[in-house]
Amino acid sequence: DTEVTQTPKHLVMGMTNKKSLKCEQHMGHRAMYWYKQKAKKPPELMFVYSYEKLSINESVPSRFSPECPNSSLLNLHLHALQPEDSALYLCASSQRHGDIYEQYFGPGTRLTVT
Amino acid sequence: QKEVEQDPGPLSVPEGAIVSLNCTYSNSAFQYFMWYRQYSRKGPELLMYTYSSGNKEDGRFTAQVDKSSKYISLFIRDSQPSDSATYLCAIKAGGTSYGKLTFGQGTILTVHP
Numbered sequence: 001d002t003e004v005t006q007t008p009k010h011l012v013m014g015m016t017n018k019k020s021l022k023c024e025q026h027m028g029h030r031a032m033y034w035y036k037q038k039a040k041k042p043p044e045l046m047f048v049y050s051y052e053k054l055s056i057n058e059s060v061p062s063r064f065s066p067e068c069p070n071s072s073l074l075n076l077h078l079h080a081l082q083p084e085d086s087a088l089y090l091c092a093s094s095q096r097h098g099d100i101y102e103q104y105f106g107p108g109t110r111l112t113v114t
Numbered sequence: 115q116k117e118v119e120q121d122p123g124p125l126s127v128p129e130g131a132i133v134s135l136n137c138t139y140s141n142s143a144f145q146y147f148m149w150y151r152q153y154s155r156k157g158p159e160l161l162m163y164t165y166s167s168g169n170k171e172d173g174r175f176t177a178q179v180d181k182s183s184k185y186i187s188l189f190i191r192d193s194q195p196s197d198s199a200t201y202l203c204a205i206k207a208g209g210t211s212y213g214k215l216t217f218g219q220g221t222i223l224t225v226h227p
Contacts, residue, residue, distance in 0.1 A: 002160070031212030042202055042217035043158065050212045058214075090157050096211040099165040101146035103204075103215060105157040 002027060004106035006091050012112045015081060021109045023074040023091030029104075031055075032074045034066055035090040037108070043090055049074060081113045117141050120203055120218025129227050133190040137203035137218045140184065144216070145208035147179050149188045152200045152220070161201075162188065193225045 004025045013019050023032065031050045035043035048056035049068040063085075065077040074091055088110050094103035120137045127133055135149075146165055150158035162177040164170045164186075170177045178187040186205075190197055203218040 004157075006157075033212075040220075042220055043215075045214050048212055048214070050210075055212060056214065088155070088157075094212060096146075100163065101148075101165070101206060101211075102160060102163055103148065103206075104160055105150070107157045110155065 002102075002104050004091055004093055004104050006089075006106040006109050008109055009107070010110045010112075012114060013078065013081065014114055015083070017081075018077070018079045020078065021076040021089055021091075021111075023076075023106055024072055025091075025093040025104075025106075026072055027093060027095070027104070028071075029093035029095045030071060031094045032068065033090075033092040033094070033103070034064075034074070034076050035092060035105075037088040037090055043105075047076075078111075081111075083113050086111055086113045115140060117216050118203060118205055118218045121221055122219050124222040124224060126224045126226065127193055129193060129195060129225055131193050131225070133193050133197070133223060133225075135188040135190075135201050135203075135221050135223070137186050137205075138184055139186070139205055139216075141205075141207065141216075142184070143207040144184075144205040146206040147177070147186050148204040148206075148215070149175075149177055150202040150204060151197075152202060154199075158202060193223075195225050195227055198224045 034046040067075040088108040091106040152158040176189040204215040
């Protein structure tokens, strides 16, 4: 099973709202990621958690707040977003065993900020 | 110069054709090479991953890596309309078990019946 699940599939929020995106994987991967993808562009890394600790923050604005409650779950808390934050938000998880490196993506949450 | 260059296409081929998708990269530290397929409004799906130079085959798909030329390819044999999607190459440096993937811009492929 190489499944990463994300909820909700779609989210519409106003600029004053607070909402959260959720991600879950049960592959035993110890690294989890948040990406942002705009139309016709590749995914853009936001955050990386390794062993439930934040390892990489790609200078993401503080209105995005990640959280890793345990090794299977990853949340992204959203507050005071701007219309330009509208995008597909992708969660991913990865593992490396010697020469093998695999990173699997979830289906994404399509976020619209009004 | 971008670290990974990928021809965005679009690429349009008839059903049954052999498709060749390519990326070049500049960083010799890159060690892990992946190809993703992304259908419209969906998340990227991992198709192939490779580490060393050479070929790796999985069904109709063959991934090829030439580290000396810093060139990677994905071949699709007997292409089908269901292969119509955006194909992204993604590369990772060695070292940590986690880390940033560097993506190509993606190639839009259409296979017409």
